[in-house]
Amino acid sequence: MKKFIANVKRYKSYMIYSAKATLKGEVAGSRLNWLWWILDPFLFMLVYTFMALVVFGKGEPYFPVFVFIGLNMYDFFNRTVTRSVRAIKRNKGVISKVYLPKYVLVLTTMLVNGFKMLVAFALVVLMIPIYRVPLTWHVIELIPVFITLLLFTFGCSCIVMNIGVFFSDLANVITVLLRLVFYMSGIFYNILNRVPAPYDNVLLTVNPMALLIQSARNCVLYQTNPYYGLLGAWFAISVVLCIVGVRMIQKYENSYVKVI
Amino acid sequence: MTGKNVIEVKDLRIRYKTIKAESIKKSLFSLRKSKLEEFEAVKGISFSIEKGEVVGLIGKNGSGKSTTLRSIAGIFSPDEGTIDIGDNTISLLSIGVGFNKELTGKDNIFLSGLLLGFTEQQIKDKYKEIVKFSELGNFINAPVRTYSSGMYSKLAFSISVIMETDIILIDEVLSVGDIKFKRKSLKKIKELISDSSRTVMIVSHSIETVRKLCTRVIWLHEGQLRMDGPTQEVLEAYEEFMTELEPEKKKTKKEKREEKLLQYLDE
Numbered sequence: 189m190k191k192f193i194a195n196v197k198r199y200k201s202y203m204i205y206s207a208k209a210t211l212k213g214e215v216a217g218s219r220l221n222w223l224w225w226i227l228d229p230f231l232f233m234l235v236y237t238f239m240a241l242v243v244f245g246k247g248e249p250y251f252p253v254f255v256f257i258g259l260n261m262y263d264f265f266n267r268t269v270t271r272s273v274r275a276i277k278r279n280k281g282v283i284s285k286v287y288l289p290k291y292v293l294v295l296t297t298m299l300v301n302g303f304k305m306l307v308a309f310a311l312v313v314l315m316i317p318i319y320r321v322p323l324t325w326h327v328i329e330l331i332p333v334f335i336t337l338l339l340f341t342f343g344c345s346c347i348v349m350n351i352g353v354f355f356s357d358l359a360n361v362i363t364v365l366l367r368l369v370f371y372m373s374g375i376f377y378n379i380l381n382r383v384p385a386p387y388d389n390v391l392l393t394v395n396p397m398a399l400l401i402q403s404a405r406n407c408v409l410y411q412t413n414p415y416y417g418l419l420g421a422w423f424a425i426s427v428v429l430c431i432v433g434v435r436m437i438q439k440y441e442n443s444y445v446k447v448i
Numbered sequence: 449m450t451g452k453n454v455i456e457v458k459d460l461r462i463r464y465k466t467i468k469a470e471s472i473k474k475s476l477f478s479l480r481k482s483k484l485e486e487f488e489a490v491k492g493i494s495f496s497i498e499k500g501e502v503v504g505l506i507g508k509n510g511s512g513k514s515t516t517l518r519s520i521a522g523i524f525s526p527d528e529g530t531i532d533i534g535d536n537t538i539s540l541l542s543i544g545v546g547f548n549k550e551l552t553g554k555d556n557i558f559l560s561g562l563l564l565g566f567t568e569q570q571i572k573d574k575y576k577e578i579v580k581f582s583e584l585g586n587f588i589n590a591p592v593r594t595y596s597s598g599m600y601s602k603l604a605f606s607i608s609v610i611m612e613t614d615i616i617l618i619d620e621v622l623s624v625g626d627i628k629f630k631r632k633s634l635k636k637i638k639e640l641i642s643d644s645s646r647t648v649m650i651v652s653h654s655i656e657t658v659r660k661l662c663t664r665v666i667w668l669h670e671g672q673l674r675m676d677g678p679t680q681e682v683l684e685a686y687e688e689f690m691t692e693l694e695p696e697k698k699k700t701k702k703e704k705r706e707e708k709l710l711q712y713l714d715e
Contacts, residue, residue, distance in 0.1 A: 202562040209558075210551070211550045213552075213555070279548075281547055282548065282563070283523070285521075285546030286522075286560075288563055315628070349650060442525040446465075446523050
């Protein structure tokens with residue numbers, strides 16, 4: 189654990205520079221440039237709004253904001269985990285030339301996707317007055333929700349990255365799993381209204397993404413608390429996942445180069 | 449760490465387990481026979497290198513030279529034994545370079561520098577010199593994926609050489625880029641070597657290169673340390689051994705080219 193903190197400090201400037209460079213690189217060739225960071229989630233929000241309102245005819249109050257919260261959080265998780273599976277192979281060049289603690293790669297990816305999520309949430313902030321969402325102090329309770337999201341994402345990504353080095357088809361498995369999580373997290377529908385009991389509670393209990401998204405909506409849209417009990421449990425699980433992930437990486441990272 | 453030593457290797461052992469990245473299906477079916485084939489590339493070698501030494505690492509193919517170099521660079525840790533390089537910064541130069549291809553040359557210079565343990569300010573100070581040495585000109589602001597292989601290697605070489613880490617490990621890359629650049633880089637290496645605060649390890653198959661550049665030679669044979677001593681002594685024994693092994697072995701084109709360059713430098 190000490191080693192982890194020391195390394196994070198040591199590689200801090202590398203992570204920040206690398207994240208910045210990646211962000212710049214992603215939009216460098218495109219015409220609209222950084223506008224894509226806003227346009228991308230916005231257009232997807234339109235797609236899901238169309239799906240829910242026109243195709244299924246079942247909306248929710250403040251629907252665009254509702255979708256946006258879910259989509260942004262899921263995208264962050266999804267992108268980070270997906271990139272982490274192949275992170276070692278993608279960075280083979282760097283890894284076989286110089287030592288770096290491999291979780292630095294996960295943290296860098298989280299910085300990149302975290303920045304995108306922030307930009308997308310700026311849109312949410314803009315939309316709140318437009319849709320006249322009555323905000324209350326419950327918004328502050330987003331903090332534990334997001335801390336749990338960050339820890340859960342980091343833990344999962346580390347584990348997946350480590351296993352992905354040795355089993356190349358994990359990438360395919362993860363793609364399917366993540367799609368399943370997408371439909372089970374209530375991104376464009378409300379789990380509590382649409383999923384019959386008792387399955388709605390089951391989903392909220394076993395699917396941390398559903399729990400986190402629903403908790404965030406509680407804070408922003410429904411003026412109430414996150415599900416603190418479940419949140420606490422998943423916070424603990426996430427911490428364990430992080431520890432397991434970092435330990436796994438520390439144990440196996442020196443054989444990565446021999447395998448790829 | 450004792451005295452002036454900058455690298456201390458003690459009883460180094462490195463094994464390659466043939467754990468190939470395989471499909472889940474395969475590993476599910478082969479759970480029972482989880483017999484890992486082990487191959488020991490480096491079998492217990494020890495040596496220490498003092499500050500300012502230029503050490504050549506020779507041996508035939510598969511004798512563990514590159515593996516040793518990479519483990520000194522910290523890319524993989526020893527299975528047994530220890531490697532101590534103290535607080536020294538270290539860089540490894542080898543064929544094929546560690547760049548992020550989507551990013552520009554400029555970004556890659558900064559990232560490489562940060563990974564080598566320098567601060568952003570230190571890199572900024574050297575940035576112009578690196579670009580100038582690499583001869584990349586305006587390409588420095590283009591993504592690395594648009595580079596030719598020559599430009600690629602030139603940039604990598606320039607970073608390692610100009611950033612001047614305390615320890616420089618060179619793995620068979622003394623022939624990078626066109627003839628002009630090669631001369632320049634050999635000259636630069638000679639310059640670095642004459643600087644007594646710099647420690648250099650060179651892996652090369654060219655005996656002439658080693659003879660010209662190194663002050664000491666370590667000869668590895670099948671993962672074991674065969675001989676360690678002054679350049680002339682070890683090279684003589686090595687040459688004798690190699691001619692016995694393969695009497696009419698001709699020099700490869702690459703070796704000839706490298707030797708020509710060295711002659712040029714002497715003039």
